[in-house]
Amino acid sequence: QTVVTQEPSFSVSPGGTVTLTCGLSSGSVSTNSYPSWYQQTPGQAPRTLIYNTDTRSSGVPDRFSGSILGNKAALTITGAQADDESDYYCLLYMGSGISVFGTGTKVTVL
Amino acid sequence: EVQLLESGGGLVQPGGSLRLSCAAYGFTFSKYGMSWVRQAPGKGLEYVSRITGSGGSTYYADSVKGRFTISRDNSKNTLYLQMNSLRAEDTALYYCAKRGGTTHYCDYWGQGTLVTVSS
Numbered sequence: 001q002t003v004v005t006q007e008p009s010f011s012v013s014p015g016g017t018v019t020l021t022c023g024l025s026s027g028s029v030s031t032n033s034y035p036s037w038y039q040q041t042p043g044q045a046p047r048t049l050i051y052n053t054d055t056r057s058s059g060v061p062d063r064f065s066g067s068i069l070g071n072k073a074a075l076t077i078t079g080a081q082a083d084d085e086s087d088y089y090c091l092l093y094m095g096s097g098i099s100v101f102g103t104g105t106k107v108t109v110l
Numbered sequence: 111e112v113q114l115l116e117s118g119g120g121l122v123q124p125g126g127s128l129r130l131s132c133a134a135y136g137f138t139f140s141k142y143g144m145s146w147v148r149q150a151p152g153k154g155l156e157y158v159s160r161i162t163g164s165g166g167s168t169y170y171a172d173s174v175k176g177r178f179t180i181s182r183d184n185s186k187n188t189l190y191l192q193m194n195s196l197r198a199e200d201t202a203l204y205y206c207a208k209r210g211g212t213t214h215y216c217d218y219w220g221q222g223t224l225v226t227v228s229s
Contacts, residue, residue, distance in 0.1 A: 001172070036215035038155070045205060045222060046147075046155065051215040089155050093214035097160065097169035101147075104154040 002026050004092050004102040011108045012080045020105045021072040022090030028071035034093040035073035037066060039086045046089065050075060077107070085109045112136040112218045114206045119223030126196050130223055132189040132206030140164070140184040143209035145216055146191050148202035148225075156202075159191065160209065174200075196227045 003025040012018040022037075023029060031053050038046040048057040050066035053073065063079045073092070077084055090102040118130040132144070145160040159170045159180040168180050179192040189206055203222040210217035 034214040038216075040155075045219040046216075047219075048210075048215065048217050051210055051217070052213055057217065087154075091155075091157070091215060097167065098171070099157050099160070099214055101155040101157055 002094065002100070004090065004100050006088075006090060006102040006105045008103070009106045009108065011110060012077070012084075014080060014082060014109055016080050017076065017078045018080060018107065019069070020075045020077075020088055020090075020107070021069065022074070022092065022102045023072040024092070029068065029073045029092060031068065032093075033073065035066065035068075036091045037064075037073075037075045038089045038091065039084075040089065041086045049088075080107075080109050082109050112208065114208065114218060114220035116204065116206050116220045116223035119204065119225045121226045121228065122196055123229050124197060124227055126227070127192070127194045128196065128225060130191040130193065130204055130206075130225070132191075132220060134187045134189065134206075134208070137208070139182075139187040142211075144180075144182060144189045145207045145209060146180060146189075147205045147207055147216070147219075148200075149205070149222075150199070150202040153202075158204070161189070193225070196225075198227050201225060201227045 037050040040046045054066040065076045088105045113135040115133045146158040161168045161180045177195045181190045205222045206220040207216035208218040
């Protein structure tokens with residue numbers, strides 16, 4: 001069974017830049033994986049940030065950007081702010097109607 | 111404004127059944143696929159199931175295949191998840207999510223309903 005892997009945690013300074021990645025235990029992520037990214041703070045439902053690799057969802061600040069880096073999907077936060085401190089999840093389409101979430105990355109801003 | 115309101119969660123014994131509902135507002139329900147996503151306490155998100163707008167096609171994670179059934183009633187703008195043979199590891203907050211257009215992501219989320227499987 002393919003696992004979608006993310007870094008467990010990242011720390012970034014206010015105003016700094018951090019890039020989170022989303023990979024496959026077997027194979028490469030491409031645009032055909034339709035990568036999407038979600039932000040979740042404790043006690044809240046997920047919020048959609050990015051879909052179709054690099055399209056920002058409505059109302060999402062442009063400091064969030066998505067891309068493919070090598071064989072992984074990536075979410076970059078440029079100019080991190082205190083309220084970016086959250087858990088971040090990627091979602092990949094595996095084909096045959098099945099999608100799988102990544103393991104999640106906890107981002108700390110300090 | 112899109113709203114998704116889940117209900118039906120609660121405490122159930124192992125081996126028991128529960129049916130979750132998700133009432134949808136603010137969009138043409140029948141035009142969009144819908145999904146169920148769950149999150150066990152302190153854990154990450156898990157994609158459970160999805161259904162096409164017409165209800166003609168359904169998909170399940172291996173962890174629930176054969177035990178859970180997703181369905182929808184487009185006349186009532188409501189999504190369902192019938193959960194049978196429940197196990198302790200099914201304990202989670204269950205979110206209903208609207209799929210974004212014709213592609214593979216979720217654009218709107220409900221607030222979730224909690225399912226606890228315990229004796």
